Amino acid sequence: MDALVAAVTVFVLAVFIGFEIITKVPPTLHTPLMSGSNAISGITLIGAVISTRTDNPKLATILGTAAVAFAMINVVGGYMVTHRMLDMFKGKR
């Protein structure tokens, strides 16, 4: 129960921080914000990696491998396309 309360606390505080920061992102950057969010939601990659442990049932390894692939698409694709877009916003040098 203690662990759950701690986790809920972290969740609620993170949502508040999210609201505080994201409302300050200007509309000009909303598309990169969304693709950058795609990349961040690829954090499930670490859960996917853990599921492949060899002492786990085979099914977990299969699910984990597929999840690694899905999450990697988001991480690699998300960060790279965001970088590509933001590069165009550098303005006049």
Place this chain on the structure above:
Amino acid sequence: MSDFLIDAGWVNLAYVVASILFIVGLKGLTHPRTAVRGNLTSALGMLLAVVATLLANGLDFQWIIVGALLGGVIGLVAATRVQMTQMPEMVAIFNGFGGGASVLVAGAAFTIAAAPTAQMTIATGISGLIGAVTFTGSFIAFSKLAGIMPSGNIAFPGQKIFNALMGLGALACVAWLTVDPSAVMAYWIIVAIAAVLGMTLTLPIGGADMPVVISLLNSYSGLAAAATGFVLMNNVLIIAGSLVGASGIILTRIMCVAMNRSLGHVLFGTLGPSADGPSADDVYGGKVKATGPEEVAMLFDSAQRVLVVPGYGLAVAQAQHVVKNMAGILESRGLTVEYGIHPVAGRMPGHMNVLLAEADVPYEQLLEMDQINQEIEQVDVCLVVGANDVVNPVARTDPQSPIAGMPIIDVDKARTVVVVKRSLSPGFAGIPNPLFAADNCLMMFGDGKKALQELVEALKEN
């Protein structure tokens, strides 16, 4: 066997640092100047979290490498090949992969757990539910945006009741799973139901509402990741997931306000065309003045301040580079050129800004709606390209109109307005636009790109 090669405390510390890097990275996105660094900071956080996780004992590296290579190559190709006009499709499908990953990770964790607690079971059920809805919903959204399926609303009789029953069925399975955690099958039934639900919820949503749907699914993909964090009791998953969830919800709200739609209407209802508004003939009858490129070129001779208001039509016509050309000529003659961007000018939040940035328009010239509305009386020539509803003054003047109260760019208050448009056909709201018949408005009929190219030619000759 301990969980990690090093003390688990260090791994958790690395997760805290990664979370901070995500937050600092997002903070960088609050200004174009710091945005590139922000994105790199966020990527560094991801790298740190992944490297720390790879220190876990007994990982099956063979399979991790297979999955990582497969996903990495797909991501790399997608990120380098995608056209900026296709960004909505890309974000839509990436939302789907995020949801799919959460379904798989939660499923794997549940398969492993010897004696799952009630809390873990509920979190697993929710993770499967949100993740699967996101997965299939995003594929429908992608197919509509990419033109693989018709973008209109696709509905069948009793759809709402069907959706409600499916939702209840999924929740009942979550309850079943909680009572009997050994019923792993219940998890996959939840996923199957949610997968169908994701489709039946997204199919009836029409093309005009796609910016709302992508934003909402973006939020869901984050919430699914956060739910997976509750399954694994992992803070960095919870934090990263809730940041994304918050971001998606804020964007959803901004899109709803900008389109004058409530979220409930987008999800469960459709916007009917107004039955008793004034007809197009009443509004336009004999009052619309057509113009040509030479006349518009001459207008610029006596102008100082020019505002371009781009709409979805500009993106469709791929006319952003021609607009930039025109702006270059005008600027070389000492005119000020700025762009007024309505929040739903593109097909997703901020889309038009990206398209203009791609055409090398400096971001300082991109003005937000509220900003430009304060100064619009000082604009000598306002060039509206492929926009309709977002510049319809009826939103301000007629409380009975279906777009009453919708925030618009008040282009009718500029000294002269030139509207580049194919015809007088209505926009998504299905109502006539009195702007086109206003005394200070000239209509330049034609395809956006072609018309602007003619205008550039006329300017060069002038």
